[in-house]
Amino acid sequence: MDVLKRMNDAIDYIEQNLEKKVNYKEVANIAQFSDHHFRRMFSFITGVSIAEYIRRRRLTLAAFDLKHHHVRVIDVAMKYGYDSPDAFSRAFQSLHGITPSEVYYSDASLRAFPRMTFQFMIKGAVEMEYRIVEKESFTVVGKKENVAMGEGGEFEPMLWEQLETIEEQLKPYDHSSFPGILHISNAKQSNDVTYMIATATDQQATKEFETFTIPAKTWAVFHAQGPMPEAMLKTWERVYSEWIPMTEYELDEAPEMIRSVEEKVEIWVAIKQNSTDHF
Template sequence: MDLLHDMNTAMKYIEENLTREIDFKVVARLAHCSEYHFKRMFSFLARISLSEYIRRRRLTLAALEFQNHNVKVIDVAMKYGYNSPDSFTRAFLNVHGITPSEARKNGRQLKAYPPMTFQLSIKGGTEMNYRIVEKEGFNVVGVKYEVMMVNEILTPTYESMISAISDNEMKELEASSNIEPYGVVHVSVNYSESKEGKATFNQYIGAATSKEPLEKYSVLEVPSLLWAVFEIDGNWEHVEEQWQRIYSEWLPSSLYELAEGPEILASKDQKSEIWISIKEK
């Protein structure tokens, strides 16, 4: 498959440039997709952000450097993109559980994160119900959260975000829903990654509406976009499974890639829809 070849060509470039500045525009060009598409695809398939994967690979190689007892910590730090021994030592300790100086000692246990490649996995051909929708811009009104993801852990968690919204507020939001996607919507937008491996995004829990919002709620203006809309019956496990299949099965085999826009989960009457903003390849 060309997609697998392109993704692995991009991964090879990353591996060969762990001691240099990695140009994500080059990564995207090698993968024949946008930088945003590659990062989001990677985070869904690998379950960690691309920047976190690169950080772990660099610190894996850095640990091997200390088998040479004459190597200086500052030299290894600079080689793998750290501006000071202190910042390198903190990152090294976070991954390996010991300091670089301790790593020099014989018999100390270290962690290794091997290079990652993408492989084709043949699974049961379960159908996916979807439609392509071209939709004018609309507003989402609701509660806004600034979310950070480190080592696959969200802060705040989805459970705490939802529990912070009162029953009355949830009823207000649900009642304000009068345009697609209908029902209570969970919107993720403005995804970005830092060199330290942290991923951040804005999360809105609210409703798509044309009504005037109450002052206590935030408003997200969603621009005109092309959407792939997937229908799901079932509980949260089915929703999570469908998210994974969209990224691992549908997108790679489609004529589309991700557009830099929101990702929406809409729920109403025991049914859910996933809205993914897309553009033609």
């Protein structure tokens, strides 16, 4: 359960820096995840993005300062990183329902968001099917684009609008030993994601397509069952919140793949042996 300790260490760093600029990449480094994986894992486990958690914690502490220490609004705004009292007032009212100045004389309730702690929880006997696959490097062919990544690691490629057309165009390239359409996402340091609709192939690509080499890796493969996209999102949530914390594996640096073949959807996640003992 080392991953839970690392996640709590990351929360410690955030709490110690709420009055400073929080370095998201440092938070991810403490948790020993890539920035992309940490954002997604945090969002799936907690239901909020890391940025929203930090915002709520700062505004919780700001309300305490105003209510119990009668600190000036402008000083509280500067303390928690807001550029102006107006920006702080808008954010404060959005969360608490009253303006900062009203805190001094109002008996209105304020919202409090406590510090978060990650713990192991047994959720019942809902089994999670997966398989471990050792796969050599292989080439894919398809179309790709760079997409901005959201606060929770989400992204919406414009290529989705061309999905059916691209799938049809890729059929001649489909490799019989690893058939199906692959949705490949590769997070970069710039907070962008390179997204690709592709298929495995051993053929030369024409100019309208690009090729990419998926490195040799060990993969954990999960079957997403049920109506899409809800089933896929639920599977991702369980991968991050249940499977990763309770296995001897950790995420490896490699693109993520969603494989669609014969009406079946699989999530492929690159993994490696955990560098520390599991228990």
